[in-house]
Amino acid sequence: MPSITEISCKPYKDQRPGTAGLRKKVTVFQQPHYLETFVQSILNTVDLPANATLVVGGDGRYYNREAIQTVLSMAAANSIGHVIVGQGGLLSTPAAANLIQKKGAQLGLLLTASHNPGGPDGDFGVKFNMENGGQAPEHLTEAVYQASRNIDSYKLADIPAIDLDRSGTVNAGDMTIEVVDPVADYAELMESLFDFAAIRAMLAGGTRVHFDALNAATGPYAQTIICDMLGAPADSVANTVPLEDFGGLHPDPNPADAPHLVELAMSDAAPDLIAASDGDGDRNMILGRGLVVSPGDSLAIILQHVRCAPGYASGVPGVARSMPTSRAVDQVAADLGLPCYETPTGWRYFSNLLSAGRIGLCGEESFGTSSSHAAEKDGLWAVLFWLNMMAATGQPVADLVHSHWSRYGRTFFQRRDFFIPDTDSAQQLMSELTAAVPAMAGRSAAGFTVNEADVFNYLDPVDGSESDNQGIRIHLDNGGRICVRLSGTGTSGATLRMYLDRHTTDADEFGLSPDDALAPIAATGAELARITEITGLTAPTTII
Ligand code: G16
Secondary structure (H helix, E strand, O other): OOOOEOOOOOOOOOOEEEEEEEEEEEEHHOOOOOHHHHHHHHHHOOOOOOOOOOEEEEOOOOHHHHHHHHHHHHHHHHOOOOOEEEEEEOOOHOOOOOOOHOOOOEEEEEEEOOOOOOOOOEEEEEEEOOOOOOOHHHHHHHHHHHHHHOOOOOEEOOOOOOOOOOOEEEEOOEEEEEOOOOOHHHHHHHHHHHOHHHHHHHHHHHOOOEEEEOOOHHHHHHHHHHHHOOOHHHHEEEEOOOOOOHHOOOOOOOOOOOOOHHHHHOOOOOOEEEEOOOOOOEEEEEEEEEOOHHHHHHHHHHOHHHHOOHOOOOOOOOEEEEEOOOOHHHHEEEEEOOOOOEOOOOOOHHHHHHHOOOOOEEEEOOOEEEOOOOOOOOOOHHHHHHHHHHHOOOOOOOHHHHHHHHHEEEEEEEEEEEEEOHHHHHHHHHHHHHHHHOOOOOOOOEEEEEEEEEEEEEEEEOOOOEOOOEEEEEOOOOOOOEEEEOOOOOOOOEEEEEEEEEEEOOOOOOOHHHHHHHHHHHHHHHHOOOOOHHHOOOOOOOOO
């Protein structure tokens, strides 16, 4: 039996999880006892049975391997019976969610800061998922935070470092540690959902695809599924070796952080589908020849064609999008007579709707899309759905998008991010805007009048839980909508996000750039939120 040591520690006061887990600079996590106090707070709070099963893996970023050894030693000291670890310490977030469910695990610890930059000067993080595979609900993340504020000790077992690169099972005292192939179960799940034969035939016929794993978690998954199983040529996948610093690439698949993919899409060499995924494999970006598919359009188009994939042949019971996400999917849901739920930002809010069978498909503006097959968003799943749609319809990405607009109209969407170094100013802006909401209807700014404004408070229709203050919604007299909230995934300062959308059925407008289509209402948003007066910023830091 390994000896177990109880180590005294002082609580850190900054371990409140954000939109998805705890994210901090690597250097913060490297402080003495920092990771340990957060992990112990989780183990103290979550109600685990004796000999529980735990799934552990990460996105391969700097500090991943070290953190996994710490987690294993803590698991052994805290009476965990069985740990399943991805070989090389690697598990994409959707693959981890799948393993949790498939293996009947009670807890998952995912060592990732997702789309945040990596490396010694980058970010690290811990997401924790429950037995349904999905992220812990808000009441539990809050309980963990409260536990972390009062913690005074944690437990470590004296076990040897585990060879994470060798698959197989080893014992550490009474605990067994199983190092598994991170790809196999996930690939099998994907094959059960999509028409691999049709996609294989399409690729053999010359349809070209380019998937960029951005040197992050999805590399081995893409290599196996896209090349080995679907037969795409080897150069169809790029940057497939997970690196601790992502090889200097930003692991966030969006046009601002992956401009090389936009350049490829706009070039003469553009393949039929271009795609990328983020650090831990739960986000996706889809591009076609000459265009970037807006995440809201992607969700709407997948719903429009949902029955073409064998796993969804009988359709879906409903759909959901997060509040700031473009309302394109609402049009398709209404056409199909399906309920369309609006939830707060954060994948965890889809969990109850998915578990209760109310929805079968959901998505967010932050480049996340998924279905009832997993309790997490799933980057490669979205890429495979697009390939399946292309195979079923014979249309490349760009044609699928244009025919969607012809049928349902186009919903222009844009997110404008304002980085505010001083978090107090950001809080002041949100407080003042919130206070202005009740009297906002009827106000005019920059040429538009507010029809209606509210603070988004969510009542979960499944368990009745309430989540208040989830952002501000402003509806304008031209049908446009402005949403404002603060990001919950940053690790320094504050990022104010302003989301803009506007629907049009005027085909003459379809060719406008989102910039041109939305600049007028962006000016209204900036004026109503008093961005320049309060923060001094005259333009967004990033436009996505
Ligand atoms: C996380 C959450 C998503 C959320 C996104 C944006 O993504 O899992 O549900 O939409 O953050 O959050 P924010 O606007 O608060 O920065 P990921 O991929 O980082 O886990």
